[in-house]
Amino acid sequence: MSARVLDSYAESVADVADGSTVLVGGFGMAGMPVELIDALIDQGAKDLVIVSNNAGNGDTGLAALLAAKRVRKVICSFPRQSDSWVFDGLYRAGEIELEVVPQGNLAERMRAAGAGIGAFFCPTGVGTPLTEGKEIREIDGRAYALEYPIKGDVALIKAHTADRMGNLVYRRTARNFGPVMATAARTVIAQVGHVVEVGGLDPETVVTPSIYVDRVVCPGAQEA
Amino acid sequence: MSARVLDSYAESVADVADGSTVLVGGFGMAGMPVELIDALIDQGAKDLVIVSNNAGNGDTGLAALLAAKRVRKVICSFPRQSDSWVFDGLYRAGEIELEVVPQGNLAERMRAAGAGIGAFFCPTGVGTPLTEGKEIREIDGRAYALEYPIKGDVALIKAHTADRMGNLVYRRTARNFGPVMATAARTVIAQVGHVVEVGGLDPETVVTPSIYVDRVVCPGAQEA
């Protein structure tokens, strides 16, 4: 269904339910939907599963959500960073679950969720602790592990510009997980820097087609 | 390795070997690399496996390649058309093999080849004659068939514009199978209408990055 354009971050995340799996875009600060995460903290949903490349930096954004004890589990490729003290503390205290997924598998498993693929045989991580317990199969002389989709209830992503239908374009390496997460969640919420009228984006250059986007959030955009 | 820019269709296909699997882009005439197919006919490679959405129309292009008895097998989604008399005749005479693949599986199997996926569980065609003999598995209450990659020795595709590194952009629905086939073949040959200098394409809008492209063919482009 068509996307709604909102000017309130709070309104855009108002219906996120306790226990939701939330896909959070970004790689480092590039593409990180900071305002949506802040709104989710204010909103109060708890017992969340967060899927993101990292597990929070410093004391803001994802780290603040973790510090507020709203997250039951993190699925990510790289939790441990120089400034991931919030996650580190919760993890060492046994207060948060962690599933470490190789970065490409994280992306491909969400891609599979969005593309209706039931599971896929992937060569990454075979013979390592990260595929322990997974089904291994040799295909054409190479060993693969069976990987399952990661589907979100909600995706929070950041794009550069949206049109009023919800078509999105990104900027430089801030694109990263956004287009993949947009396909993989039931409700996709995109914060953007700019909203243009329908027809204002070149159809050849749309990265995330409007079909994937439920809500576009840009302060000041609604009344335009 | 970097793409080479050629101005001769003949030179671009000179090394296609007998027995090759050749991925041929296009949906209808949109994106059909007609000049490359003609060059392949002149070149004389035989015993080919052709992977394309259709199996030739009228008496030109793919149909002419088939008529010249160069093709051992066709893997496609829709061979039977009002003007597919060349294929129809060969098929009824038992002179060509046919593997019919649902259109989306054709695309996804090539995507898997390009993405290093060993096989994937796909819901399409389960319970139909087209998945007979395939491994079926129920995942999360739904039945899936195991599908394997389709890898090409060569891909012949058509794009709108290339830069001299081999980055490609397409035009409208002529994009179709081109970007997928470009990922799935060992040697990728793209005929294009225009060649621009490196830097002449917007990095945000490149559809096929240069890493996938081995040869760009555009008459008159080499000496520029």
Next chain:
Amino acid sequence: MSTPASTGTAPRGKHTLAAAIARDVPDGAYANLGIGQPTLVSDHLRPGSGVVLHTENGMLNFGPAAVEDEVDEELINAGKIPVTELPGAAYFHHADSFAMMRGGHLDVCVLGAFQVSANGDLANWHTGAPDAIPAVGGAMDLAIGAEQVWVMMTLFAKDGSPKVVPACTYPLTGLACVDRVYTDLATFEITASRGRADGALLVRDLSGTTLSALSDRLEVPVVLA
């Protein structure tokens, strides 16, 4: 589907049927209209409905068939008919296009059919004739992908045999995938997948026939919606 079963006085012609389907497509829906008669549905979508049409060869939001100098051989639909581009369109490649379908992102898809079974099995790609050259295109992908799969067809074949059947005799396109069947004589809701124990089809929009007349000619149980 909250409208009561109504009785038309004559069977619905293809344009009437297309209009009926168009009325049921929700505003703002993303829809794929199959090749052939389902294409007619687009002519009846309410202006301003915001319905966005998908074509599996890699485009969202195409417009009416192209005429005269609008014709562009690189802007075609899945039936290879030249179409036009509406504001807000997007192009993408074939793998992305079918990922969109298979991933359940389309709200509605409308397809033709040879047969639909009482449990929603679809047969629409192959007559089973031994000398036919098989050709499937995107039929199987469409059948299993959309949130709602609707069939548009005549209820009876030219030889008088019903096309809504206890079990398909033609080769299948997809299992238990059809939600609704729009025909000249009635619209049917498939209930098997929704926990209705007897698997009866819910009938509405009777046109030029009665429930008992339908019951007599069909081998599947039908009840008024």
Next chain:
Amino acid sequence: MSTPASTGTAPRGKHTLAAAIARDVPDGAYANLGIGQPTLVSDHLRPGSGVVLHTENGMLNFGPAAVEDEVDEELINAGKIPVTELPGAAYFHHADSFAMMRGGHLDVCVLGAFQVSANGDLANWHTGAPDAIPAVGGAMDLAIGAEQVWVMMTLFAKDGSPKVVPACTYPLTGLACVDRVYTDLATFEITASRGRADGALLVRDLSGTTLSALSDRLEVPVVLA
């Protein structure tokens, strides 16, 4: 690799090593340089070599680290360092980026390592310390993806133990995936996957050591290339 094994007079420092690796990257290659020391290789690529650098967060053909007003927080490499964009660059999303890696499209990737085994197993993501928080990033994807996987490391750990070993004791990153190991004291070719029956490592570029000295300190067979 046709150069004979040469004997340098001193162990190679990281810049000398980076320069040696850079010389071996073929002109026009598509390469991924891992986080940390491998990044130094880019400083030594010959101008005009046409080598194109990939970063797994979705970009081909980035340039040197950004300085001053070039810094753009939306233009970073996998180490989250601001970089620059070269003409002919392309951006893509994470699934496409890792498909590119996993699909074998990169010609070369250069990684750091804790250990490499004689058959090319790589350990570079986890020390195995019981209290360490696991974090893998793209290491496993890089290890199995590129056409050629090269490791850049010191040959001996700080405690003097060799890092080229009969079998890795640290948790693995990938099985039989390393083709070549560049170290301060020598460069090694892994031959196990290429049919050399005894699995001996081919050694060249001895620097500040001798083959017999190496043999004494390593538990894997080595022969001159």
